[in-house]
Amino acid sequence: xxxxxxxxxxxxxxxxxxxxxxxxxxxxxxxxxxxxxxxxxxxxxxxxxxxxxxxxxxxxxxxxxxxxxxxxxxxxxxxxxxxxxxxxxxxxxxxxxxxxxxxxxxxxxxxxxx
Amino acid sequence: xxxxxxxxxxxxxxxxxxxxxxxxxxxxxxxxxxxxxxxxxxxxxxxxxxxxxxxxxxxxxxxxxxxxxxxxxxxxxxxxxxxxxxxxxxxxxxxxxxxxxxxxxxxxxxx
Numbered sequence: 339x340x341x342x343x344x345x346x347x348x349x350x351x352x353x354x355x356x357x358x359x360x361x362x363x364x365x366x367x368x369x370x371x372x373x374x375x376x377x378x379x380x381x382x383x384x385x386x387x388x389x390x391x392x393x394x395x396x397x398x399x400x401x402x403x404x405x406x407x408x409x410x411x412x413x414x415x416x417x418x419x420x421x422x423x424x425x426x427x428x429x430x431x432x433x434x435x436x437x438x439x440x441x442x443x444x445x446x447x448x449x450x451x452x
Numbered sequence: 453x454x455x456x457x458x459x460x461x462x463x464x465x466x467x468x469x470x471x472x473x474x475x476x477x478x479x480x481x482x483x484x485x486x487x488x489x490x491x492x493x494x495x496x497x498x499x500x501x502x503x504x505x506x507x508x509x510x511x512x513x514x515x516x517x518x519x520x521x522x523x524x525x526x527x528x529x530x531x532x533x534x535x536x537x538x539x540x541x542x543x544x545x546x547x548x549x550x551x552x553x554x555x556x557x558x559x560x561x562x563x
Contacts, residue, residue: 342494371550380455380540380553381495394549429494440485441551443494 340365342432342444343412350450357417357424359447363432370413371431371441372405381429387413420451455552456484456524456541464560471531473557475524475541484517484524485542485551495540498526533563 343362351357363370368389373381383397387407398405402420407413417424427448431441459474475484483502487495501508501517501524508515514527528535538558542551 344494373553378555380555383550383552386549397550431495440497440500442497443487445494 342430342442344428344430344444344447346447347445348448348450350452351420352452353421354419357420357449357451359415359417359428359430359449360412361415361430361432361444362412363430364442367432367434367442369433369435369439370407371433372413372415373429373431375427375429375446377426384415417449420449422451425449425451456543456554458539458541458554458557460557461555462558462560464562465531467531467533467561467563469531471528471535471559471561473526473539473541473559475526475543475554477522477524477541477543479522479543480546481519481543482546483544484515485544486513486515486524486526487540487542487553489538489540489556491537498539528559531559531561533561535559536561 345360370387372384375381385398385405386394390409402418404416427446429446431443433439433441456475456477481503483500485500486498489495499510499515501515512529517524538556540553540556542553
């Protein structure tokens with residue numbers, strides 16, 4: 339039973355380029371969460387999605403960031419026109435439900451903007 | 453703040469000793485979860501304690517929850533070098549869609 343998969347593991351982008359981060363949840367999980375972690379800090383919630391729906395995007399920056407979780411395929415976190423401040427580790431987690439459910443985390447994608 | 457706040461920020465102990473980490477939060481919760489993060493890796497779920505539970509055990513881990521004080525503690529007994537990691541508490545806030553993480557306790561176990 340594969341865990342949460344994220345790719346790429348490392349991504350280097352120049353300022354102004356686009357970054358696409360992918361997350362495949364655990365089998366049977368339909369709830370996906372994206373978090374961002376800056377160096378020496380905890381994880382900050384960005385967005386919560388279910389299949390084809392954004393449930394809560396209260397942690398997403400208003401501009402340049404978007405997320406989707408299509409009916410088929412992985413969840414995508416997209417960052418347009420990246421800036422150096424976007425450099426961070428981005429973690430995806432999945433759960434089988436909402437509420438009293440543990441979240442299973444992927445290994446993360448480390449984005450470096452040069 | 454909606455997030456859990458771990459204390460201490462860093463803890464260094466000898467192998468074989470016990471390690472205790474504390475977490476405080478400010479809102480009502482459904483449950484509280486503890487996670488571990490090894491350097492450069494994703495988080496690993498350790499244990500979940502529900503709001504109506506006071507204590508829970510899992511192997512060498514013991515978690516307590518005091519909802520009246522809005523606090524939790526994680527005890528790791530007979531620590532090992534492999535326990536070296538950052539530990540985060542995540543209160544599952546009532547009505548929230550996500551977990552709120554603090555900055556963690558960085559535990560170093562010296563062989």
